[in-house]
Amino acid sequence: MDTLFSSAHSCHVHHHKFPFLFLFLFFLFVLIETCSGFGTYGFDIHHRFSDPVKGMFGVDGLLPVKDSVPYFQVMAHRDRAIHGRRLATSTGGDSNNKKTPLAFYNGNETYLINSLGFLHYANVSVGTPSISFLVALDTGSNLFWLPCDCSSCVQSLGSPSGRVELNIYSPNKSSTSEKVPCNSTLCSQTQRNRCPSDQSNCPYQVVYLSNGTSTTGYLVQDSLHLVSDDSQSKAIDAKITFGCGQVQTGSFLTGGAPNGLFGLGMANISVPSTLAHNGYTSGSFSMCFGPDGIGRISFGDKGSTGQGETSFNQGQPSSSLYNISIAQTIIGGQAGDLVYSAIFDSGTSFTYLNDPAYTFIADTFNKLVNETRHSSTDLPFDYCYDMSANQTKPTIPTVNLVLSSGDYFNVTSPIILIQFENGSAVYCLGMIKSGDVNIIGQNFMDGYRIVFDRERMILGWKPSNCYDDKMETNTLAVSPNTAVPPATAVNPKATSTQIPAASPPGGSHSPLTKPFTYTLMMTLGLFFAIV
Numbered sequence: 001m002d003t004l005f006s007s008a009h010s011c012h013v014h015h016h017k018f019p020f021l022f023l024f025l026f027f028l029f030v031l032i033e034t035c036s037g038f039g040t041y042g043f044d045i046h047h048r049f050s051d052p053v054k055g056m057f058g059v060d061g062l063l064p065v066k067d068s069v070p071y072f073q074v075m076a077h078r079d080r081a082i083h084g085r086r087l088a089t090s091t092g093g094d095s096n097n098k099k100t101p102l103a104f105y106n107g108n109e110t111y112l113i114n115s116l117g118f119l120h121y122a123n124v125s126v127g128t129p130s131i132s133f134l135v136a137l138d139t140g141s142n143l144f145w146l147p148c149d150c151s152s153c154v155q156s157l158g159s160p161s162g163r164v165e166l167n168i169y170s171p172n173k174s175s176t177s178e179k180v181p182c183n184s185t186l187c188s189q190t191q192r193n194r195c196p197s198d199q200s201n202c203p204y205q206v207v208y209l210s211n212g213t214s215t216t217g218y219l220v221q222d223s224l225h226l227v228s229d230d231s232q233s234k235a236i237d238a239k240i241t242f243g244c245g246q247v248q249t250g251s252f253l254t255g256g257a258p259n260g261l262f263g264l265g266m267a268n269i270s271v272p273s274t275l276a277h278n279g280y281t282s283g284s285f286s287m288c289f290g291p292d293g294i295g296r297i298s299f300g301d302k303g304s305t306g307q308g309e310t311s312f313n314q315g316q317p318s319s320s321l322y323n324i325s326i327a328q329t330i331i332g333g334q335a336g337d338l339v340y341s342a343i344f345d346s347g348t349s350f351t352y353l354n355d356p357a358y359t360f361i362a363d364t365f366n367k368l369v370n371e372t373r374h375s376s377t378d379l380p381f382d383y384c385y386d387m388s389a390n391q392t393k394p395t396i397p398t399v400n401l402v403l404s405s406g407d408y409f410n411v412t413s414p415i416i417l418i419q420f421e422n423g424s425a426v427y428c429l430g431m432i433k434s435g436d437v438n439i440i441g442q443n444f445m446d447g448y449r450i451v452f453d454r455e456r457m458i459l460g461w462k463p464s465n466c467y468d469d470k471m472e473t474n475t476l477a478v479s480p481n482t483a484v485p486p487a488t489a490v491n492p493k494a495t496s497t498q499i500p501a502a503s504p505p506g507g508s509h510s511p512l513t514k515p516f517t518y519t520l521m522m523t524l525g526l527f528f529a530i531v
Contacts, residue, residue: 143215149172241274386426
């Protein structure tokens with residue numbers, strides 16, 4: 001009798017607990033969906049000499065023809081100017097003459113080297129109402145800044161079709177803008193020392209490698225408008241911190257990033273770091289480069305299964321950059337056990353290596369090719385080969401970099417095809433001798449989606465045509481704690497930065513993390529009520 005009563009009572013109790021169990025499972029499902037709902041968000045990126053950028057700037061027909069000798073001369077000259085003496089060699093270095101004019105194909109237009117601009121641009125939308133800016137992308141610096149209520153900046157650009165007015169950001173004209181005060185945790189102690197009062201605007205200054213080039217202003221917060229990479233094209237207004245650039249100097253006044261600079265470095269102030277801290281994405285992003293000069297940058301992309309990976313080097317002078325170690329180099333099956341480090345820099349056109357890596361790769365490649373070596377000295381590359389009239393695709397040795405992780409990075413396009421005016425053509429090993437730093441440039445990244453995972457501190461890569469990636473990106477759950485013309489001048493690398501070094505504030509302002517916390521509390525409350 002007691003057993004029967006106990007069983008009946010137990011069934012009765014479990015019967016009443018069933019609705020609570022259902023609610024618990026429901027809220028748990030919502031929690032999982034909320035936690036995993038952080039997707040990837042991004043926008044298209046454009047090469048400096050892509051047709052859209054040339055069209056917006058109004059110089060189509062004046063710049064070098066793609067794949068021509070002047071085109072590659074310009075790109076190599078630009079690389080050396082960007083990286084200064086680090087890429088200068090005894091035979092080819094010309095970084096001390098940054099004003100050297102370059103004459104293009106038509107012969108009647110001459111551009112100074114400081115009018116060639118950054119390598120990649122993206123059209124970003126900021127504020128309420130939104131305003132678009134065609135900003136230069138830079139993995140070598142951290143701060144995102146826009147020309148803002150400026151007394152010294154580029155207001156418009158001239159082109160053969162007339163002057164083009166540039167958008168200028170103004171915090172007072174955006175209803176979602178907030179100035180960062182000096183007593184904010186976003187403002188470092190160094191910045192506070194320059195503040196007249198706690199409520200003053202938090203100042204910043206970034207000084208770049210190019211002589212006399214800098215941006216100065218104060219920090220603001222506003223909405224960066226992003227669209228998800230999935231089929232739903234979900235829009236979010238991400239609150240980010242960036243610089244209101246009131247005074248630009250140096251090459252910024254002659255066209256260097258006249259419409260703003262988008263820093264993609266590892267510091268807390270960079271856009272990828274801010275998006276991750278505020279719970280919009282994970283702390284990683286990816287870039288891919290299409291053959292037509294149009295690519296994609298995706299924030300929150302942690303890569304996908306089967307990708308190659310290697311760790312970033314930390315604790316080195318260049319550890320703020322995306323620096324990796326190469327353990328072995330294999331050319332056409334012939335291995336060289338050379339250990340060296342290199343920076344993966346999407347903002348550099350070609351690959352630059354110093355000795356002994358440069359000589360090993362070049363000499364081995366040269367021994368394995370069948371074509372006759374080209375004798376012209378007009379080309380920026382040392383190892384070029386004549387192609388016959390009927391030859392469309394040469395047979396070339398494979399180039400494999402074995403990273404410190406043991407994973408292979410197969411360079412899908414180690415050569416560059418160059419067309420001459422007379423119709424003949426050559427192919428060249430797309431590598432230039434460096435006087436100092438090793439840089440894996442964009443030409444060696446072609447054919448891959450490159451993932452910069454700053455949470456795991458790894459570089460990832462996987463073959464990609466840059467157009468079918470949107471549904472393949474990995475958007476692992478994120479911890480809640482955790483239009484206008486292009487710029488046209490030298491990309492100056494930041495050498496000193498006076499911006500907040502402090503970590504973002506402990507409390508997240510993300511509209512996404514609040515539902516996560518609320519749902520978690522509700523779920524745990526229901527769970528303990530049931531048990």
